Each structure stands twice: as structure tokens, then as C-alpha cells.
Amino acid sequence: MVPEAEKRRDDMRALVIVPVxxxxxxxxxxxxxxxxxxxxxxxxxxxxxxxxxxxAIDLEIVQGLIVPISQPRPGTLMGSGKIEEIKALLDEHDAGLVIVDHPLTPVQQRNLEKEWQAKVIDRTGLILEIFGRRASTKEGTLQVDLAHLNYQKGRLVRSWTHLERQRGGAGFMGGPGETQIEADRRLLQERIVKLERELEQVVRTRQLHRAKRRKVPHPIVALVGYTNAGKSTLFNRITGAGVLAEDMLFATLDPTLRRMKLPHGRTVILSDTVGFISNLPTHLVAAFRATLEEVLEADLVLHVRDMSDPDNAAQASDVMRILADLGIDEKEAAARIIEVWNKIDRLDPEAHEAIAERAVGRENVMAVSAITGEGVEPLMDEISKRLSGVLTETSITIPPEKLGLVSWVYGNAVVDGREDNEDGSVTLDVRMSEAEAAEFERKLGNGPKADKEDWER
Ligand SMILES: Nc1nc2c(ncn2[C@@H]2O[C@H](COP(=O)(O)OP(=O)(O)OP(=O)(O)O)[C@@H](O)[C@H]2O)c(=O)[nH]1
Structure with a gap:
């Protein structure tokens, strides 16, 4: 039976612990x-x-605590003195959840739950929970649920999770009994198999769409960055697309794609991706294949950094590590990545000047404020410049009966010169990519059309 005092504990009131x-x-x-x-x-x-x-998941944080640990205990991570101290704090604040910002073994999690008579989640559990609430597409939801179930499978306790809540699970203080654990595991395994099957289907459909999209002859520019760096805000600023931008961690879980025009008329597809975070478990990185594949295929990657965050150097190296894990190595990075130093409006004038100076003359760095718009125009110019490497200069003549194509060329290629000929045809000096040239030829010869709707979501 659960004692009265424990029943009252509120598992939305949490204590956050950083073990050092x-x-x-x-x-x-x-x-x-x-x-x-x-x-x-x-x-x-x-x-x-x-x-x-x-x-980010609406918990009420009653206290945050840095807990030095001289000798990690296999059974409980921390020593009994610390455990007692934390138990007293939980009582004092009537808190029913402890977030431990450190990996916990299943045994440690179970023992700490027993000691504290509260739910315990570690960093992975917390990140999974956030991802679970943010995923919006079918694939994103399936990926997160799957990662969650796999994480939970090895645990000896029932999770404090959105999945558990959906199932109406409650009354799990102290952990379920052994038979219950066996039954839970069997259920989990069944769900995992089912989800894997569903996911396979969704991924297959997406790959089909992706293949079609690749026929659309525009370069892809992908935004990456640590969570809250300002990717969505920058995305909005440069596309006017009205994508969700909130002071909400991981607001963007599924890839958002928009077509946009650069100065000089170049069209590109801009893709906003999931925010990165340190200690992202590998199976979680895999869970975001959908957005991360966009990064791998991108012609240019904008690495957005929040320069007003004192921790931004560590955040940037976390992002680079994840990109390296994805297969974008350092050498390649120089050619494909622009570092966008964001939020410069939040810096005091001295720091602002220092940052701007550091950025000047470095090809790979642009200082901006996505909020005020400062530096955004030079950034667009830099993107144009970088992408022009893939363009070939050519001269094309459009016959009088196809003059409708002139505006297509203006909209999709860089036009350097125009001549209106006496026979009614128009000659344009253009720079375009191979794919754009092929698309133009197709249009000129009434070939098969690329399906615009496939990528314009
Ligand atoms: N002052 C200032 N705030 C900014 C700037 N850019 C973004 N922000 C704010 O920073 C917060 C996070 O911005 P988002 O655009 O949602 O960040 P994100 O990188 O997409 O976040 P995730 O979805 O977690 O990956 C919001 O409150 C923005 O208003 C900027 O240049 N200056």
C-alpha cells in the first residue's frame, strides 16, 4: 500500500540534479x-x-542542485548522505519527480526511486520526453516512440513518460513487481515490432517523395544548431514563412522545407532541422534521420550559434561532433558550412563590436541578428556566392512560341544579360546549375515536368 504522504507527491513538481x-x-x-x-x-x-x-515539458522546478560525487556508487550513483538530503528536499517541496542530468543504469534508477519514493528520470529520459511532445509528423512520432520503448525496455521501472500517461499508467511508486516487469517487457517488445513495421512503411513513402523532390533543380540549404540557437527565427526572417518560432526547446522536430529566393533571383530550398543537444544518445540521433538526412544532402549548411550564450563554444563543438557522426567531416565542413553567429543584438556594445570584428574577413563566419535583421543581407549574399560555384555560364535562346519560359528562367537562374531579337525570340546570358539546365531543356522540349507539389509542403 502506498502511504498517504507519498500519494500526495506531485510528479509535475521536480527537483533537478546535476551530478558532478x-x-x-x-x-x-x-x-x-x-x-x-x-x-x-x-x-x-x-x-x-x-x-x-x-x-520545456512544463514541469515546475522546485529547486536545482549541483551534487559533487567523489566515488560513484554502482547501486545508487551517489552516497547515502546525499540521498537523505535530497529526500528531505522532496518532502519539503512536495515534489514527486527527480531529474538526474547524468546517465543512470536501470538499477540505479530503480534504487533511487525506492529511496526517494519519487519518479526518477535521467537525461536521456528527459530528452526523449521532450522529443515525444514535439514530434508532429507520423514518422517523427513513430521514431520517438520507438526510441522511447527501446530505452524503456532495459529499465526495471515503469517510465515517467508520455507513453505511460497515454496508457493511463499510474500508481507505480517503488516500481512494479517482477511478474509485472516480465509482462511489461513482452508488451513493449510487441509494440516495438509493430512500430518498426509501421515505420518502415512511412520511411519508404518518404524516400519516394524525396527522390521526386531531388528532381526539383534547386540547391538545398540546411539550418543546424544547438537547441534554441535561433534557427526557426532565422528561417522565418529569410523566408517569411511563418514557421513556429518559440522560446521552446526543440520546437522543430520534423524537417520544414521552404523555397526561397536569394538576391539576384536564385531559388533555393531552405530546410530547418532539429536542434542538437549535448550528450544526445546515438539511438536518438538515428531517430532523427528524417531531418538529418536533409543536412547530409544539403549543398550548404548554416550552423546557427547563439553568441549571447556563455556556453556557445561547447555547444558549437557538440554540433560539430554530431555532424561528424553523420559523416560531414571537418575538411568538407569548411566548404559546406557557414557559421551564423546569431543574437548579436543581445550582446553589450563592446562584445558586439568584438564579435563583428572576429567575423569580418572570415569566409565561414557571418554575424547576424535574426530578430533585428542585422547582417542578414550579407548572409544572403554569402549564400549566393557559395552556391554560385555549382553554376555554369551559358547563353540560351527562347523561341517566340515559348516566351512564357523567360519568367521561369528569371525565377530560377541568375540572369546576367538579355537581348530581344528581331524574330521575337529572346536570348539570355545565364548562370544555372546542371539540374536547372536539364529542367529548362525539358520545359523547352515539353518533356516531363517536375512535380512542384512534392517538395512544397
Ligand atoms: N534577441 C534575440 N533573440 C533571438 C534571436 N534569434 C532567436 N531568438 C530567440 O531565441 C529563442 C529560440 O529561437 P528559435 O528560433 O525557436 O530557436 P531554434 O534554434 O529553432 O530552437 P529549437 O527548435 O530548440 O532547435 C526565441 O525566443 C527567439 O525569439 C536573435 O537574433 N536575437
Whole structure:
């Protein structure tokens, strides 16, 4: 039976804990000879981020705590003194959920739940929960549910998850009994198999759409960045597309694609992608194939950084690591990535000037404010310049009976010169990509049309 005091605990009121392993910290400080050491996050930055993540799912955070751990315990991670201290805080605040910003083994999670008589989730659990609430397309939802079930399968406790809530699961204080765990596992496995099958179907359909979209002859520009860096805001600023931009972590889970025009008339497809985060578990990276594939295929990648965040160097190196995991290596990165230093309006005048100066003259860096629009025009010019590498100069003549194509050329290629000939035809000096040239030829010869609707979602 669950005692009265525990029943009252509110599992939307949470305590956030950042365990700091002293051993790990001193080791990290020494660096790794085979790799440049990644910038270290301060404990305060970690705590602030963990609280931000928890707020992203509407939790009420009663307190945040940095907990130094000299010797990690296999059974409970932290020692009994700390466990007692935290239990007292939970009682004091009537909180029923503890977020531990560190990986927990299933045994540690179960033991801590018992000790604290509260639900416990670790960083992966929390990120999965956020993703679960944000996914909006069928594929995104299936991917997250699948990642969630796989994560849960190895656990000895029932999760504090949106899935559990959907199932109406409650009364799980202290964890389910062994038979219950067996039954749960069987159910989980059945759901996993079913989801995998559904997902296969959805992925197949998407790949079909993607293949069609690739026939549309425009370069793809993908936005990437740490969560909350301002990707959606920048996306809106340059496309006027009205995509959801909120102070909400991971507001963008599914790829958003829009066609846009650059100065000089060049058309590109801009793709907004999922926000990255440090310690993103590998199976979660895989879960976002849909948006990440856009990045892999992109002709140009804009890496948006929030320069007003003191932690931005560590965030940037996390993003680069994830891109490297995806197969975009450093050498290639220089050619394909522009770093967009965003939120410069939030900097004090001195820092603003310093950042602007650092950016000037560096081909790979552009300083902007997606909110005020400062620096956005030069950014667009830079995008044009980068993409013009894939263009070939040519001269085309459009016969009088096909003059409708003139506006298509203006809309899709870069037009450098025009001559209206006596016979009614028009000659244009243009720069266009191979694919655009092929599309033009198709249109000229009444060939099969590319299906515009396929990518304009
Ligand atoms: N002051 C200022 N705020 C900005 C700027 N760009 C974005 N923001 C704010 O930063 C917050 C996050 O912006 P989003 O565009 O949603 O960030 P995102 O990178 O798409 O976030 P995820 O969906 O989590 O990946 C919002 O409150 C924006 O208004 C900027 O240039 N200046």
C-alpha cells in the first residue's frame, strides 16, 4: 500500500540534479592526446540547461542542485548522505519527480526511486520526453516512440513518460513487481515490432517523395544548431514563412522545407532541422534521420550559434561532433558550412563590436541578428556566392512560341544579360546549375515536368 504522504507527491513538481563526478572532471581536464579537448561546460551552465530542458515539458522546478560525487556508487550513483538530503528536499517541496542530468543504469534508477519514493528520470529520459511532445509528423512520432520503448525496455521501472500517461499508467511508486516487469517487457517488445513495421512503411513513402523532390533543380540549404540557437527565427526572417518560432526547446522536430529566393533571383530550398543537444544518445540521433538526412544532402549548411550564450563554444563543438557522426567531416565542413553567429543584438556594445570584428574577413563566419535583421543581407549574399560555384555560364535562346519560359528562367537562374531579337525570340546570358539546365531543356522540349507539389509542403 502506498502511504498517504507519498500519494500526495506531485510528479509535475521536480527537483533537478546535476551530478558532478570529481574523477571525471580531473580526467577531462587532462585532455586526450588523440583529440583536441572539447570546451568544458561549467556546472552552472549544465544546471541551467537541465532546468531549461525540464521547463520545456512544463514541469515546475522546485529547486536545482549541483551534487559533487567523489566515488560513484554502482547501486545508487551517489552516497547515502546525499540521498537523505535530497529526500528531505522532496518532502519539503512536495515534489514527486527527480531529474538526474547524468546517465543512470536501470538499477540505479530503480534504487533511487525506492529511496526517494519519487519518479526518477535521467537525461536521456528527459530528452526523449521532450522529443515525444514535439514530434508532429507520423514518422517523427513513430521514431520517438520507438526510441522511447527501446530505452524503456532495459529499465526495471515503469517510465515517467508520455507513453505511460497515454496508457493511463499510474500508481507505480517503488516500481512494479517482477511478474509485472516480465509482462511489461513482452508488451513493449510487441509494440516495438509493430512500430518498426509501421515505420518502415512511412520511411519508404518518404524516400519516394524525396527522390521526386531531388528532381526539383534547386540547391538545398540546411539550418543546424544547438537547441534554441535561433534557427526557426532565422528561417522565418529569410523566408517569411511563418514557421513556429518559440522560446521552446526543440520546437522543430520534423524537417520544414521552404523555397526561397536569394538576391539576384536564385531559388533555393531552405530546410530547418532539429536542434542538437549535448550528450544526445546515438539511438536518438538515428531517430532523427528524417531531418538529418536533409543536412547530409544539403549543398550548404548554416550552423546557427547563439553568441549571447556563455556556453556557445561547447555547444558549437557538440554540433560539430554530431555532424561528424553523420559523416560531414571537418575538411568538407569548411566548404559546406557557414557559421551564423546569431543574437548579436543581445550582446553589450563592446562584445558586439568584438564579435563583428572576429567575423569580418572570415569566409565561414557571418554575424547576424535574426530578430533585428542585422547582417542578414550579407548572409544572403554569402549564400549566393557559395552556391554560385555549382553554376555554369551559358547563353540560351527562347523561341517566340515559348516566351512564357523567360519568367521561369528569371525565377530560377541568375540572369546576367538579355537581348530581344528581331524574330521575337529572346536570348539570355545565364548562370544555372546542371539540374536547372536539364529542367529548362525539358520545359523547352515539353518533356516531363517536375512535380512542384512534392517538395512544397
Ligand atoms: N534577441 C534575440 N533573440 C533571438 C534571436 N534569434 C532567436 N531568438 C530567440 O531565441 C529563442 C529560440 O529561437 P528559435 O528560433 O525557436 O530557436 P531554434 O534554434 O529553432 O530552437 P529549437 O527548435 O530548440 O532547435 C526565441 O525566443 C527567439 O525569439 C536573435 O537574433 N536575437
Amino acid at each position: 563526478l570529481k574523477l571525471a572532471r580531473s580526467k577531462a581536464g587532462q585532455g586526450d592526446s588523440s583529440q583536441a579537448p572539447a570546451p568544458q561546460r561549467s556546472n552552472e551552465a549544465r544546471l541551467e540547461e537541465a532546468i531549461g530542458l525540464a521547463r
